[in-house]
Each structure stands twice: as C-alpha cells, then as structure tokens.
Amino acid sequence: MNIREKILVVEDEKSISRFISTILDNNGYEAVQARSGTEALSMISSHCPDLVVLDLGLPDMDGLDILQSLRSWSSLPVVVVSARDHEQDKVAALDLGADDYLTKPFGTGELLARVRAAIRHTRTTSTNDEIARKGTYSVGDLTIDYNKHQVLVNGENAKLTLSEFRIVALLGKYAGKVLTYDFIIKELWGPRAGDDNQILRVNMANIRRKVEKNPAEPEYLFTEVGVGYRLAEGE
Known part of the structure; x- marks a missing residue:
C-alpha cells in the first residue's frame, strides 16, 4: 500500500x-487540518506534511507571518488560498516564498492543479538530476520512489514507516553529501525539535535493518561519526 502525500490545510x-480537505482526500492525498497559525506551526513540525494549503486570514496571526517563519528553515511547498485579491497581497506572499497563490472562490480542478505543480516543483529544483527527471533515485539495488513514497531493495518494497521514508528521501536528494544531524532534524521535524538526535539514530537503525544486507557493514547509508549521515552516490 502506497503512502499518500500529506497536505496540511490551514x-x-x-x-x-472541510471542503478543501474532502477534495484532497478524494484525489489521493491525506489532508490534515489546522484552524490557527499557532496550531499550523506546531503541526508542520509534528506531522511533516508534503505541502501546506495556507489561508492568510487566521484568528491569531497573519498567514504571511507563518510563511515567513516557515521559510526561515524549510522549503516545504506552500499554496496560499485567500480571499485577498489585491495585487500587493499576492506579491507579498510570493516574495516571502509561497509557491502559488489561489484566490477564493476557486474550482476543484484548479486547486488540484496548483497542488500538483507545487509538489512537482520541489522535485524539479532538486539537486539530484535523476529525481527531477524520473521521480526516483537509484544506487546499486536500492531505489527511492518519490512518487509512491517507497524504498525498494532488489525491486521489493522495504516497507519503511513514513518517518523512515522521509529520512531516506532527504538523504537521496543530497546523495553523496554528508547531512548533519542538526540539518536532518530541523528539515524533517522543524526548528522546535531541539538538538537531541536520539529519534534520528533509532530511525536510522531501523532503516538499516530493512535495506542493508549487513547493517554493521552498510552499502548505502553511512554514518560520519559525530557529524551526520550520507547516502551512497550512484554512478
């Protein structure tokens, strides 16, 4: 069973x-909801969504402030959905890093098209050419399928959990480069996650048991002691 891409509706x-969430759920995504800016920032860290659909007019803070906060540490795609139709509002949101801006009211097809485009954009701007072209990254017998949210070993699904997949997927985007513990934690769990890398070490141990022939002598996932992790670079 494929893991569905998760979208946070703010x-x-x-x-x-409910309307937006139903559209997303009925079209292959998993929608989760936040009703305030404070809740949204918390859920971005705890739920690790693949994309955020963001309203600007929230009860406790302006959506632009959320966008600015998010962009200080993450490139997570954001589609703004707002009743504000003035040009300066659109320019402000796009300048702060929004991937797209959709004015209410909007059609189902348009919303889905904007979501697909924003998610696709994160792949085409990847530092890894194979991911940009095919939506996959392969090295040896290991393949990361970014479209299906799966890691395959010899063509078989390694059955990683969502957290495990996100770690491998991030390493795949920077294959061959060492990613520090702090970078991985902040990128996946947000700036409030702190610097305790215990959760990362536990996940990595589980990943190695699932993808390495001999976890003690890894072929794909390497530890740079005291620094971070590195995924093997393909030829």
Whole structure:
C-alpha cells in the first residue's frame, strides 16, 4: 500500500477547511487540518506534511507571518488560498516564498492543479538530476520512489514507516553529501525539535535493518561519526 502525500490545510472557517480537505482526500492525498497559525506551526513540525494549503486570514496571526517563519528553515511547498485579491497581497506572499497563490472562490480542478505543480516543483529544483527527471533515485539495488513514497531493495518494497521514508528521501536528494544531524532534524521535524538526535539514530537503525544486507557493514547509508549521515552516490 502506497503512502499518500500529506497536505496540511490551514483554514479557520470549518466549511472551507472541510471542503478543501474532502477534495484532497478524494484525489489521493491525506489532508490534515489546522484552524490557527499557532496550531499550523506546531503541526508542520509534528506531522511533516508534503505541502501546506495556507489561508492568510487566521484568528491569531497573519498567514504571511507563518510563511515567513516557515521559510526561515524549510522549503516545504506552500499554496496560499485567500480571499485577498489585491495585487500587493499576492506579491507579498510570493516574495516571502509561497509557491502559488489561489484566490477564493476557486474550482476543484484548479486547486488540484496548483497542488500538483507545487509538489512537482520541489522535485524539479532538486539537486539530484535523476529525481527531477524520473521521480526516483537509484544506487546499486536500492531505489527511492518519490512518487509512491517507497524504498525498494532488489525491486521489493522495504516497507519503511513514513518517518523512515522521509529520512531516506532527504538523504537521496543530497546523495553523496554528508547531512548533519542538526540539518536532518530541523528539515524533517522543524526548528522546535531541539538538538537531541536520539529519534534520528533509532530511525536510522531501523532503516538499516530493512535495506542493508549487513547493517554493521552498510552499502548505502553511512554514518560520519559525530557529524551526520550520507547516502551512497550512484554512478
């Protein structure tokens, strides 16, 4: 069973939040909802969504402040959905790093197209050419399928958990480069995660048991002691 891409819907109006979430759920995504800016920032760290659909008019803070905070540490794609239709609002959101801006009211097809484009954009700007072209990264008998959210070994699904997949997927985007513990933790769990890398070490041990022939002598996932992790670079 494929892992569905998770989308955080940040919208304080219940009817609109349910409408957007239903559209996403019915079209192969997993929608989770936040009704305030504070809740949204917390859920971005705890739920690790693949994309955020963000309303600007929230009860506790402006959506632009959320966007600015998010962009200080993450390139997570954001599609703004707002009743604000003035050009300066769109320019402000895009300048702060929004991937797209959709004005209410909007059609189902348009919303889905903007979501697909934003997710696709994160792949085409990847530092890894294979991911950009095919949506996969391969080295030896290991393949990371970014479209299906799977890691395959000899063509067989390694059955990683969502957290495990996200770690491998991130390493795949920078294959051959050492990613520090701090970078991985902040990128996947947010700036509030702190610097305790115990959760990362536990996940990595589980990943190695699933993808390495001999976890004690890894072929794919290497530890740079005291620094971080590195995924083997393909030829």
